[in-house]
Amino acid sequence: MTQNSTHNNHSPSTVHRRIVALAGGVGGAKLAQGLAQILAPEELTVIVNTGDDFEHLGLYICPDLDTVCYTLAGLANPETGWGRANESWNTIANVESLGGPAWFRLGDQDIATHLERTRRLREGQSLSQITKDFCSAWGIQHTVLPMSDAPVRTMVDTDEGELAFQEYFVHRRCEPKVKGFRFDGVEGAEPVVGAKEALEQADAIVICPSNPWVSVDPILQIIKTINKPVVAVSPIIGGKTVKGPAAKMFDELGIEPSALAVAKHYRNILTGFVLDKTDSLMEDDVKNLNVQTLVTDTLMNHLTDRTRLAKDVLHFIGSL
Amino acid sequence: MTQNSTHNNHSPSTVHRRIVALAGGVGGAKLAQGLAQILAPEELTVIVNTGDDFEHLGLYICPDLDTVCYTLAGLANPETGWGRANESWNTIANVESLGGPAWFRLGDQDIATHLERTRRLREGQSLSQITKDFCSAWGIQHTVLPMSDAPVRTMVDTDEGELAFQEYFVHRRCEPKVKGFRFDGVEGAEPVVGAKEALEQADAIVICPSNPWVSVDPILQIIKTINKPVVAVSPIIGGKTVKGPAAKMFDELGIEPSALAVAKHYRNILTGFVLDKTDSLMEDDVKNLNVQTLVTDTLMNHLTDRTRLAKDVLHFIGSL
Numbered sequence: 001m002t003q004n005s006t007h008n009n010h011s012p013s014t015v016h017r018r019i020v021a022l023a024g025g026v027g028g029a030k031l032a033q034g035l036a037q038i039l040a041p042e043e044l045t046v047i048v049n050t051g052d053d054f055e056h057l058g059l060y061i062c063p064d065l066d067t068v069c070y071t072l073a074g075l076a077n078p079e080t081g082w083g084r085a086n087e088s089w090n091t092i093a094n095v096e097s098l099g100g101p102a103w104f105r106l107g108d109q110d111i112a113t114h115l116e117r118t119r120r121l122r123e124g125q126s127l128s129q130i131t132k133d134f135c136s137a138w139g140i141q142h143t144v145l146p147m148s149d150a151p152v153r154t155m156v157d158t159d160e161g162e163l164a165f166q167e168y169f170v171h172r173r174c175e176p177k178v179k180g181f182r183f184d185g186v187e188g189a190e191p192v193v194g195a196k197e198a199l200e201q202a203d204a205i206v207i208c209p210s211n212p213w214v215s216v217d218p219i220l221q222i223i224k225t226i227n228k229p230v231v232a233v234s235p236i237i238g239g240k241t242v243k244g245p246a247a248k249m250f251d252e253l254g255i256e257p258s259a260l261a262v263a264k265h266y267r268n269i270l271t272g273f274v275l276d277k278t279d280s281l282m283e284d285d286v287k288n289l290n291v292q293t294l295v296t297d298t299l300m301n302h303l304t305d306r307t308r309l310a311k312d313v314l315h316f317i318g319s320l
Numbered sequence: 321m322t323q324n325s326t327h328n329n330h331s332p333s334t335v336h337r338r339i340v341a342l343a344g345g346v347g348g349a350k351l352a353q354g355l356a357q358i359l360a361p362e363e364l365t366v367i368v369n370t371g372d373d374f375e376h377l378g379l380y381i382c383p384d385l386d387t388v389c390y391t392l393a394g395l396a397n398p399e400t401g402w403g404r405a406n407e408s409w410n411t412i413a414n415v416e417s418l419g420g421p422a423w424f425r426l427g428d429q430d431i432a433t434h435l436e437r438t439r440r441l442r443e444g445q446s447l448s449q450i451t452k453d454f455c456s457a458w459g460i461q462h463t464v465l466p467m468s469d470a471p472v473r474t475m476v477d478t479d480e481g482e483l484a485f486q487e488y489f490v491h492r493r494c495e496p497k498v499k500g501f502r503f504d505g506v507e508g509a510e511p512v513v514g515a516k517e518a519l520e521q522a523d524a525i526v527i528c529p530s531n532p533w534v535s536v537d538p539i540l541q542i543i544k545t546i547n548k549p550v551v552a553v554s555p556i557i558g559g560k561t562v563k564g565p566a567a568k569m570f571d572e573l574g575i576e577p578s579a580l581a582v583a584k585h586y587r588n589i590l591t592g593f594v595l596d597k598t599d600s601l602m603e604d605d606v607k608n609l610n611v612q613t614l615v616t617d618t619l620m621n622h623l624t625d626r627t628r629l630a631k632d633v634l635h636f637i638g639s640l
Binding site for chain 2: 059087090092100109120
């Protein structure tokens with residue numbers, strides 16, 4: 001990956017520009033939703049991690065892709081961040097009563113997504129085509145792309161051996177200590193049709209506040225080369241993550257979890273970095289990495305927070 | 321198939337005897353439930369048609385088997401006869417909104433059965449083992465067996481060409497005119513473990529009021545030889561079926577649909593035949609086939625009707 005330090009000519013007040021956002025699940029989906037509130041459909045492409053995808057109960061499940069789509073469509077469960085709002089759980093309750101695996105909580109509406117996606121994949125349709133059709137059915141106007149149509153599987157090396165990601169993440173609740181990561185299949189995986197074009201036409205790349213190790217790194221490995229300014233939003237606030245095991249992973253890998261640690265993780269491709277006000281004391285350390293900074297509120301509980309942060313990020317991009 | 325005219329020594333008042341019931345879907349399930357109200361678990365084995373089984377939305381669906389099990393477990397939808405009581409339809413509604421196939425109405429609870437069965441089949445478990453486990457989970461004490469663990473697929477030859485059974489039955493609503501039937505895979509299919517033993521130990525075989533052409537014939541072709549008294553309950557009352565296309569099939573095959581036509585269909589194996597009171601004028605014609613008869617109420621709307629008919633059938637068997 002190469003850093004491109006060319007600044008574009010947009011004035012800071014021009015928030016409308018072409019953006020490619022890289023996103024994992026919940027945190028990434030929130031910022032993507034904020035960006036979608038401001039940017040026109042042709043101005044935003046969200047490339048989503050599919051390293052978490054897995055087959056379960058015979059269903060092909062794409063947790064991050066679905067979280068991003070449900071969130072953009074306004075269908076996401078506001079309590080959990082994942083799954084559907086107003087969800088019912090009759091199928092999984094009955095699977096459980098039959099002695100089947102119920103550790104991955106699949107809601108009844110959500111199962112429809114997996115059933116129909118699995119059916120179409122078996123028919124030979126690509127994941128990107130299916131995602132496009134689903135986005136259309138859900139009324140999503142911005143472009144959402146899986147990082148690849150080829151299967152890439154995040155494998156977590158732990159003190160209990162290597163675990164498939166969902167086995168580690170959901171079934172084992174991130175309890176085993178992390179030693180490293182491997183993205184099975186990533187070498188041969190190409191970005192989907194439209195991703196390269198979006199990256200070429202983009203004014204900037206936004207790395208959403210997603211897990212650097214298991215949500216963003218797989219996407220970056222597939223994209224391979226970035227020739228545009230990259231702005232990352234820290235998923236770590238005050239040494240902790242809002243959701244998910246990113247901070248725990250840094251810690252277990254021997255790195256003190258912090259916004260600074262995230263900036264260091266991305267330093268080879270980073271133009272700008274967005275820290276929470278809680279971490280303002282780290283701003284100078286980040287600047288010392290030769291990275292420009294924005295300090296703002298990065299917590300995104302409600303849509304207004306998401307839109308405001310997206311606006312801040314777009315202004316920051318305009319100022320780079 | 322050979323008819324065995326040996327009468328057993330039970331007195332008519334002894335209703336408890338070992339029975340093997342052959343059943344298709346709704347009608348068969350109703351009589352099986354009636355029999356299960358009277359007979360002890362070790363006295364009743366229900367062998368169920370699986371020629372209607374099909375794969376749909378990636379799910380392995382056994383309509384008749386599930387109808388029999390749901391009915392015996394008291395979980396069946398009393399309105400439709402198929403599917404689950406207190407069912408929700410959130411998954412299929414969402415499959416439909418994604419443009420997926422929704423013509424086969426799968427409820428949320430029902431989908432759990434198919435998901436978990438499909439998962440186990442892919443793991444290499446047999447349909448009979450899975451059925452045994454599901455019956456246990458559902459609290460069914462009597463033995464329910466699929467007719468075979470090998471896939472047998474009922475194909476309907478129609479004036480629009482050959483159609484897979486559910487395509488004909490549900491998707492095309494039995495509209496194409498029937499010319500004949502073929503049970504794909506039936507030649508190599510063996511009865512499941514336990515079926516031969518149950519047939520050997522049985523005092524009599526009861527053919528439930530199911531469709532002779534597409535529900536009972538596949539089972540009979542798999543069983544091949546019957547050396548026990550066979551009593552059939554007519555699924556045709558007053559020239560019509562309570563549910564399903566049996567009468568329409570007789571008609572399209574050039575046979576006037578009637579209880580007599582059903583008795584003639586089974587004449588090679590029949591010891592006794594149960595007609596509805598509506599058809600009492602046909603009793604002599606059936607007797608002329610060298611078949612003993614019972615005329616009674618055969619409509620089974622409620623559990624009390626099912627139990628009463630089962631009791632009548634068992635007394636009739638005792639009198640043969």
